[in-house]
Structure formats: structure tokens, C-alpha cells
């Protein structure tokens with residue numbers, strides 16, 4: 634918790650919930666009440682934005698985002714604890730990642746404080762949409778994009794930063810673990826490209842293969858590196874780990890995989906558990922030879938991978954309660970839901986911050 638945070642109670646026990654069938658929540662778009670919008674002119678910096686009713690945005694048909702894909706997104710979650718507090722998990726890390734992406738895509742970016750303040754405001758403005766403890770979380774999605782028109786010449790005249798909220802349940806519905814297809818043709822990112830930032834341009838180019846894999850009954854796709862096609866990179870939107878004996882390995886950050894915040898937490902936690910953690914090049918053979926494989930992300934949390942299929946050959950891995958993935962899932966969600974002491978200082982409790990009081994939220 635930030636040292637300056639005031640400890641006004643944020644009891645939600647008596648508060649009304651939105652009319653949602655919480656037990657049926659999946660991971661998808663759900664319209665909520667309010668969103669945050671801030672705009673910035675070229676050459677200026679982002680000023681404090683506004684909470685406004687959730688609505689479509691008006692945008693120039695000639696905008697940078699529509700024509701050239703100048704956009705970045707971030708995703709994080711707000712959690713309700715059993716004792717009625719509202720928590721965030723490492724929101725500063727999302728803010729910093731957005732900054733590095735903004736630099737890569739030539740955009741100005743809200744400061745870390747602005748970003749975190751926007752998150753708190755959006756959560757408080759949509760408080761009744763935060764699922765009850767254990768039923769799900771409130772997913773916060775932000776998008777930073779070039780909203781000004783651009784046809785030939787730079788610069789883009791205006792940028793927009795927006796954030797909205799959707800109640801979500803589980804991302805993957807495969808209880809027994811995921812069955813992945815190792816993609817041998819399409820690539821997700823290339824050296825020197827934008828794979829290392831959450832650029833909106835990284836996702837739809839691989840829908841063709843994700844859709845095909847899903848139609849074939851797979852849960853998700855595991856991508857290989859573009860340079861050699863020999864090494865494992867990551868899934869569509871989550872990072873991958875392999876376990877063999879006392880060694881946990883994950884592809885190193887080299888610009889072609891997204892530096893996941895969950896990935897970073899898992900590296901710390903597994904070291905605390907006494908494993909040796911290696912961030913390195915992970916050849917497909919090493920993955921096929923692993924005892925256990927799992928993926929990580931804000932949406933996926935930690936999800937066991939039951940099998941991978943590479944060139945039509947299926948290889949299975951350990952699943953169930955005794956896996957490292959199960960232990961990590963439990964540890965991480967206990968910290969996020971405030972059930973255990975947060976020794977790493979990862980959680981941020983949302984108090985009725987000054988700004989939100991003035992906004993009468």
C-alpha cells in the first residue's frame with residue numbers, strides 16, 4: 634500500500650451489486666457504467682482526465698490508430714477481499730509497461746501516478762460491478778492511441794488515453810489443463826519488432842491461427858520464434874514456463890515476448906520456493922522433455938498445460954493438485970485476494986482517495 638494512502642473504510646458489505654449472474658461470468662465484454670478519458674495534444678503532456686458515462690468514442694476516419702495501428706493496451710484487475718476491501722495488483726507495473734510501449738510507438742503517455750489514479754477512479758466509479766469475492770474480478774482495460782488525423786506527415790496532433798471496466802470470470806474454461814497447438818507457420822513477433830510491448834497490432838495478425846486451432850479443439854496456440862522457428866516464445870496472450878526437476882525455465886525477454894507482470898511475480902515466487910529459475914532460450918525439445926508446463930498472465934493467472942501438439946504429435950505433461958502451477962495459482966490468488974500477508978508489497982488497497990472524494994464517487 635502507498636504510504637500516503639488514507640485508511641478510510643471501503644466496506645462494500647452493505648453496498649448494492651449490479652444485476653449480474655456472477656456464477657455465469659466468463660471472460661468477455663460486459664458494458665459497465667463509467668469510463669475514463671484523457672486527451673493530449675502533440676507536444677504537450679497528459680493532464681488529468683475525466684470519468685464519463687460509458688459510451689462510444691468519436692474518432693476521425695483518418696486517425697493514426699485506425700489507419701496505422703498506433704495503439705497500446707494494458708489489462709489489470711481489481712479484487713474484492715472477503716473482508717470488503719478493494720485491491721489492485723501491481724498497477725505501477727502496467728503504467729511502466731505502457732510508458733515503454735508509448736516510447737516505442739512515438740506517443741506521449743500518462744505518468745505512473747496518472748495511470749494508477751485513473752485505475753482507482755474507474756474501479757470506484759464501477760464499484761457495483763466488482764464481483765463478490767471468489768466469483769471473479771473487475772478487469773480494467775486501458776487503451777492509449779493516436780486519435781488525431783494523419784495521412785502523410787508526422788506528427789499526430791492528438792492522443793487519447795481511455796480506460797473501462799468489465800466484470801470477468803475465468804479466462805480459460807479447460808479445467809483439466811490446456812491443450813496447445815505449437816504453431817509452425819505463423820509468427821507472432823520478430824526481432825526488432827513490437828512483440829515486447831502491448832501494441833494492439835500484435836494480436837489480430839495471429840487470429841487466423843488461433844481461430845483454426847480452436848476449431849480443431851485446441852485451447853490456445855504456442856508460438857515459436859520468427860528468426861529460427863526452433864524456440865518457444867509464448868501463447869496468444871500469456872507467457873510460458875517449463876519445469877524439470879528443480880529447474881524452472883522461461884523464455885528470456887529479448888524484445889519478441891511480452892514482459893508479463895505475472896511472469897515476473899512467478900520468477901520471484903518460484904525462487905522463494907527453492908527452485909532454480911532460468912530465463913533463457915527454450916528450444917521446443919526442452920519443452921517436449923519437461924515434466925510440467927504452465928502459462929501465466931493477468932487473465933490466465935497460472936494455468937496448467939496438459940498437452941502440446943507439434944507437427945501432429947501430442948505430448949502430455951503432469952497436471953493436478955501436486956503441480957507447481959497449482960501451488961503458484963494458490964499463492965498468487967491468496968496474495969491478490971488479501972488472504973495472506975503480502976510480503977512483496979504487490980497489492981494496493983483502494984481507499985477513497987482524495988481525487989475520488991472530490992469527484993463524489
Ligand SMILES: *Cc1c(COP(=O)(O)O)cnc(C)c1O
Pocket residue numbers: 708831867868869870871872891892893894895896929930931932
Ligand atoms: C498481456 C500479455 C501477457 C501477460 O502479461 P501480464 O502482465 O502477466 O498480464 C503475456 N503475453 C502477451 C502477448 C500479452 O499480451
